[in-house]
Amino acid sequence: MKILVTGGAGFIGSHTVVELHNAGFESIILDNFSNSEKKALAGIEQIIGKQVKYYEADVNDSTTWDKVFTEQKIDGIIHFAAAKAVGESVEKPLKYYRNNVSATVLMLEKMLEHQISNLVFSSSCTVYGEPDSLPVTENSAIKTATSPYGNTKQIGESIIKDTVQSTNNLHAISLRYFNPIGAHESCLIGELPLGPPANLIPFLTQSVAGIRGQLSVYGNDYPTSDGTAVRDYIHVVDLAKAHVSALNLLLKQPEGQYYDFFNIGTGKGSSVLEVITAFEEATNLKVNYAIKPRREGDIIAVYADCTKSKTVLGWQTEKSLKDALGDAWNWQKKITLYN
Ligand code: WQD
DSSP states (O other): OOOEEETTHHHHHHHHHHHHTTTOOOEEEOOOSSSSSHHHHHHHHHTTTTTOOOEEETOOEEEEEEEEHHHOOOOOEEOOSSOOHHHHHOOOOOHHIIIIIIIHHHHHHHHHTTTOOOEEEEEEEEOHHHOSSSSSOOSSOOOSSSHHHHHHHHHHHHEEEHHHHSSSSSSEEEEEOEEOOOOTTTTTOOOSSSSSSSSHHHHHHHHHTTOOOEEEEOOEEEESSSOOOOEEEHHHHHHHHHHHHHHHHHSSSSSSSSEEEESSSSSSSEEEHHHHHHHHHSSSOOEEEEOOOOOOTTOBBBBBOOOOIIIIIOOOOOOOOOHHHHHHHHHHHHHHHHH
């Protein structure tokens, strides 16, 4: 079976292409390399021992979809291609509405035109905002988005759900990712942030590697066990495998309408200080950090209830926080040498 992976050269996309291969699927990558590098393709090929077909093209261009769908018999799409920086989305909202919303509309139009009926959509735990209670289940309230980025994920989910309900044969799943971290254990693929990372783990590993200065811990006066903010950090390989489970569930559906959405996390919340300690234990290295004021827009705590993913998708995580942090560090060492 052939799966089109938009954004397949990116952080989550590249790991998903590997897991698709392990599960017997063939991936066709569609990427414009605006926030990814071609060396990710070489890394994938080395891991799977096979060439990967890719299209260097833009998801906003309707001729892209016609070309791919005419040249390839696509059985399903995993749609990662999107802009993903929360801060940038406040500065450049139209970039986010075009890349994340308009492109999703175009993709759905082209899917209907070319009768492609299976879609996995990258959504986010940001749809829950600051939750009223923890852990969040798929039934927790969807809060008003706090950034254009978050809004695009809410809108994307709604567009897909409404489209499924309007057709005779469309199957779609939205996966609400918590905080993906780590890298493939081979160190052949991983995260390649452009410029200073805004996210905790790449900043931490770059700081320990001497590429960045001291790590700032944003706030220690939150109402959490140690005062620092809590997130659900998931190993990117576990997250990638969730896409294979989602695809298998879609492919099992009889002809007709199907739409569902799932939390993809570990079910465990970790504070920033707990992450730092786990990193130090996993690597025997010291993290140089200082407590700084809260970061604007940060929520206090969020972590997933993954019961639905376990029972309906048949998926659960296999790797620990320490595994993820050890792999993130091994990847950091590799790319530091590389550059
Ligand atoms: C984690 C924690 C920071 C950097 C991101 C995306 C979001 C969503 C999930 C996809 C927070 C603290 C961070 C630093 C720190 N994913 N921190 N020092 O904010 O949970 O959200 O992943 O859609 O859209 O933005 O992740 O890694 O930035 O922060 O103390 O230098 O680490 O305050 O508590 P976040 P993050």
